[in-house]
Structure formats: structure tokens, C-alpha cells
Amino acid sequence: MALQAPSRLNPRVRAELRNPANELWLSPVSTWEALLLNAKGRIRLPVSLAEWLAQATAPLREAPFTPEIVLAAQQVPLPHRDPADRFLAATAQVMDLTIVTSDDLLLGLGTIRTMKNRGRGVEIRGA
Numbered sequence: 050m051a052l053q054a055p056s057r058l059n060p061r062v063r064a065e066l067r068n069p070a071n072e073l074w075l076s077p078v079s080t081w082e083a084l085l086l087n088a089k090g091r092i093r094l095p096v097s098l099a100e101w102l103a104q105a106t107a108p109l110r111e112a113p114f115t116p117e118i119v120l121a122a123q124q125v126p127l128p129h130r131d132p133a134d135r136f137l138a139a140t141a142q143v144m145d146l147t148i149v150t151s152d153d154l155l156l157g158l159g160t161i162r163t164m165k166n167r168g169r170g171v172e173i174r175g176a
Contacts, residue, residue, distance in 0.1 A: 062149055062166040074146055075109040078136040112140050126159050 058066065065071055080102065086092045094101045114136070121139035122132070134154065138161055141148045147162040148155055156163045 057166075059166055062164060065164065066149070073109045074112045074140075074144070075106055076112045076137055076140045077114050078133050078140070080106065082133050112144060112146070114140075115143070118143050125161070127154070129154055 066073060083092070083094075083105075084098065087094050087098070096104070118136065118139045121143050122135040125135050125138040125142060127135055127138060131154075134152070137148060138155065138158055140146065141163075142161045147164050148158075149164045149166055150156065151165065151167045156165055
């Protein structure tokens with residue numbers, strides 16, 4: 050979603066996402082969450098679901114949803130039980146990726162790298 054609304058990203062995160070040396074990955078869980086938010090009316094997609102999905106995912110690599118990630122999701126050190134957050138954190142852990150988020154509950158997850166997107170500052174935590 051943030052890639053389609055770059056004004057919501059702070060300058061450092063925007064630069065990291067635009068850097069061709071960085072690979073951009075998308076978890077199917079993030080797509081599922083966006084579609085749920087649209088169905089609940091909490092966000093409004095500007096085009097049909099199929100068009101949005103094709104546009105939103107075109108520049109990204111699709112992260113797999115594997116049994117290894119499902120197992121890791123049960124063990125990830127989160128302070129809450131949100132299954133979507135658990136799968137996102139586990140995907141980052143298993144695939145050695147960095148989570149870019151403004152959600153404080155997903156920051157500081159031990160060895161899982163996170164990059165905070167909020168305001169002007171960027172904070173990178175983890176291994």
C-alpha cells in the first residue's frame with residue numbers, strides 16, 4: 050500500500066525502497082490484510098480488486114507461505130497473538146528480510162530486522 054502512496058513514507062524509507070540494490074518482497078498475508086480492509090470499508094481501493102492486485106504486486110517479489118514460516122510464526126517473540134503479524138515476522142525471520150512498518154508492535158523483535166516508518170525519523174532494529 051505504501052508503495053502506491055509514497056507520501057506516507059518518510060524520506061529514508063522511501064529512499065531504501067527505491068534503491069535498486071534492495072529487493073522488495075511482499076507477503077501474501079499483507080495482500081490478504083489489504084483485501085480484508087477493503088471489504089470492511091476501512092480502505093478504498095481505486096480500481097477493481099483484480100486490477101489493484103496486479104498493480105500492487107507487479108514490482109515486488111512474492112514471499113512464499115511455507116510450513117517453515119507457519120512453524121516459525123508459533124515461536125516468534127511478539128507481545129500479542131495477531132496471526133497476520135506473526136506470519137509477517139516469521140516470513141522476515143525465515144527469509145532474512147527487513148520489515149518496514151509504522152506498527153510499534155512489530156518493532157524490536159530481537160533478531161528480526163525492522164525499519165520504523167513514522168514521521169521524519171527512521172529507526173532500524175534487529176540483527
